Every structure is written in C-alpha cells, then in structure tokens.
Amino acid sequence: MTQASASTTPHHAGHRERLRERARGAGLHHLPDYELLELFLFRSQPQGDVKPIAKALLARFGSLAAVLAASVEDLMTVRAEDARGRIKGIGAETALDLTALHEVSRRVAREETSKRTVISSWTALLSYVRLSLQHEPREQFRVLYLDNRNQLILDEIQNRGTVDHAPVYPREVVRRALELSAKSMIIVHNHPSGDPTPSRPDIEMTRQIIEAARALEVSVHDHLIVGRDGVASFKQLGLM
Template sequence: MADQDDQPTTAAARVAPHHAGHRERLRERARTAGLHHLPDYELLELFLFRSQPQGDVKPIAKALLSRFGSFAAVLAASVEDLMTVRTEDTRGRIKGVGMETALDLAALHEVARRVALEPAVKRPVISSWTALLAYVRVALQHEPREQFRVLYLDRKNQLILDEIQNRGTVDHAPVYPREVVRRGLEVSAAAMILVHNHPSGDPTPSRADIDMTRQIVQAAKSLSLEVHDHLIVGREGVTSFKQQGLM
C-alpha cells in the first residue's frame, strides 16, 4: 500500500492560482526595467505586498485607484475611507483594505509630505516660494475634506510650525481668527501664511474665504503679526490671495 504522500493528486489540487508567481515576476520587472516603468496599479501592488503578504492584491490596487481616481488621491484618503474599499476575488470571496494596509498607505502619504516640506524649510519661505507651492500641493491637493492649516514663521521668514488648525467637511472647515492669532503668539511667530484646500478641485476663493481672511489679517495686525498670504489649494491649482489682490 502506497504512503499517503504517494497518492495521486486530483486535477483541482494541481491547478495553481492564477496569480501564482505574480509577485516574483512583478518584483523582477521592477528590478530590471525600473520602477518608473510600472503602471500605477502595479506600483501600488508592490507596496500592498508589505501589508498583505499572501494572496492576489491586484484587485485591491485597481479598486483603490478606481474609487479615489489617482495614486495621489489614494494616498491622501483617510484611514476610515480606505477601509471602506472592498473587492471580490475569483472565488467570490470578499477582500478589503484592513487597518494595517490603510495605515501603511497613510504613512506613505506622510513620507511624501515631509519630503516635499524639506526644501521649503531650509531657506526663508518667501524666497523658496516654488518649493512652498509644491509642498502645499502634496499636503492638500487631494484631501477629500476641507482642512485649514497655518504656517507660522519667525522674523527671518523661516518655518517654525506647520499646524492643522481645523478639519471640516467636503466644503467647510470652521476657522476662528482669535485662535489662529493666539497660536502665533504662543510659538513666538512674526508672520504666517494661511493655507486651506477646496475638495471640489476649484481653488477660487469664496466670499466666506475672503471675509475670514480679512478678519485674521485685522486680528493679527493689532498684535504686530503679519499675514504674508492665504493659499487655496485645489486639484486645478493654487490660488494666492496676495497675487489676486485680495489682501
């Protein structure tokens, strides 16, 4: 009588999953051809391999890009929004983005934000305006909800603190001028740059944006704090209040 290991295998057992060897093939292509040659979904797959060490992650990568619209938007999505993404594999099993995967993606966005910030803080912000605009795009261009930030500067116009003052909804983030100015005094700032995003994509200032900016400028002026600019970030670009003659 043959041992159990010598028993012939069934046809079903011999059929390997369709994605068998895919990870090794993808890594090999990344090594030989270069990461820059990979389409977005495959680059995202490589990253998902870390938090999902087994199984086919291609459907998840494609579902993320489909849901949020771009690689940058995937990374900018909140952990809660990422965890709502679900897909179905070839066996009809539902797979999704768990907490570990969502945190990995959020961490990648934070890495990108800090890398973009470095050139802007090595010199006075006013003299490195191009680097500042690149930074605020990375930080806010694809944020799904409105966010109001303040860049507090010292007397040499170097960054002291980049602080999120408030997060809001898809079209509103409450801003309290006294709190903005009070925080500036706490960190011994001499000036500040206001920054917020429009999740709609259009960076055109609203009447509420203009009125709120004027309130902050007046409150700051009374305490010898200067407001250099207010930047509104959208997917269509960045609007400067100073350049638009709005302050």
C-alpha cells in the same frame, strides 16, 4: 507539469517575482500606478493576488495620491473580485500601511519646506500644501508661522470643519503668532469641492486676520486655497 497540477496552479503564480524583477531592471518610475501599489501591498498581504485590489483602489479614489490620502475607514470599504470570483478587501493593517506611506511623503515635503526660506522656495511650499490638503474630505484651516528669516516655525492646524466650512477666529490666529514669536504667516485652507476659487467669506476672513495681525506687527504673506484643481493664491489674484 501534469494536467491536474496545472489546473490547481493560481494564474498569478510567479507574478510577484516577475514584477519585482521588472522594478529592479527598468526602475520603479517605469511602472504604472497599480503596479506600484501592488509592490507595496505585497508587504502587508504576503499571499494571494493583489492586482484586483490595487486596481479597485485606483478606481474608487481616482488617483494614486487620493488612495494614499484616504482615511483608514474609507480604505477598508474597498472590495475587489479576484479571478476565481472571490471577494477580497483591505484590512485594518493594510489600510494603516497606506496611510503611513502618505504621512511619510507629507513629512518629506515638509522637510523640504522647513530647510529653506519659505517664500523663496514657493514650488516646494505649493507641493507640500497640495500633498497635505488636496484630497482632504473636510475643510481644514492651517497657518504656517514664520520667523524673521521667513523660515517655518510651525505648520499648525487651527481648525477642522465640515465639507464646506471650518470656523476661523482671527484673534486666535494672531495670538498664536505672538506665542511662537512669529514675524509673519501664510494662511492655508482647502476646498473639498475641488475648486480653489476664493469665496466671499474667505476674502472677508482674510481681511480680518490681516488687520488683526498688522496691529501687532505680524505680516500675512499670502492665503492659499487648495483644491483638487490646483492652488489659488490671494496675492497672485490681487486680493491682498
């Protein structure tokens, strides 16, 4: 190779194939998070060096899970500088691909929950609710409606709110249970602050739902609050 051609060869030349070879040889589980992201970004960005973008995504959102849970709009705000000082970003197609990957993961987790008795597969349930809500930027109130075998009928979003409040109407929660012929339910919502500790309004709202449901012979198994720091269970905390 001449000096002139060497100077025009991108520093990342051959990197994509080398990374693919390592993934095929040692296995994907050996790759760090940014390289897993690179592999995925190769498909939506067929040319250029995507390593700076992969690292910028992780730096911006804090974790691989948070990258995938981010909205299309937030993903498109990420910028990175490549080795030549050029600024690159995430386009709409790449952002959509990343959010689609999160939805695939969420649906796989939901399948694991749906195929088994929910209350006897608690680990799968906790994984599912964390994947669904752990990085949601706004509060979301959901209800998992169960049949008489405690299998999932429907996971329904009852309401979306602000960063610290989602309005809840106990009568609507119970009315929906009757419509679905549900025999029991698990209440789930998230705390975008990250701390899953139940608040006083959370406790009061749960009490109202339990009382309304009891009158119609619908039981409430638990209320789960999801935060970045974990999942709080009302039943385990002795709050119901």
